[in-house]
Amino acid sequence: MNKPIREGFVTGDEIQEALPPQDLKTIAAPEPDERQPTYDELVAENKRLRAALEPPPPDQWPLVINLRHKSVKTDTGVFIDKLTLREPTAMDIIRAGGNPVITEIGAYVNGLPTFDFRIDDPKMFKMIASMANILDAFLQKMDPRDYASAAYRLRRFFVPEQGVW
16 A cells, blocks of 8 residues: 655645645636626627628719829819729720730639739720820829729729620
8 A cells, every 4th residue: 555656746735845835826727817808898899890801882973082102283283182083984095095904714613714904904904094084194193002092992892894705
């Protein structure tokens, strides 16, 4: 019955002797300071997150795009800090030299094609100038980040509906 104590192991009595009682209290896990959220708070947070993930509402025409990085100066010395774009028409596509968004078949996944949509920048630039009723020469001074923001915001208006074809 008397088994030798293996080296490296200690008994509970030895732990008590090694640590004074006040140290045992500090070793214990601290009480959580934060309270648990209520069910109603979790539901409200869930609704807030779902609202943030919803797609944006459809744009209203005329579409206003703020130039956030640099204003554009016209020949009369007027600075343009936002573009007001009218709704595009089929004639705008013809005047721009074709559709400013190119649809490409990217790959086949499980037998179904995936589509990539590329912006044809010269055509999109002409489209923005036409819809904003501003000469191309003035818009060429636009900050590239503002142009990219405007082009990507307009991209969805030039993508055909996939259910039709």
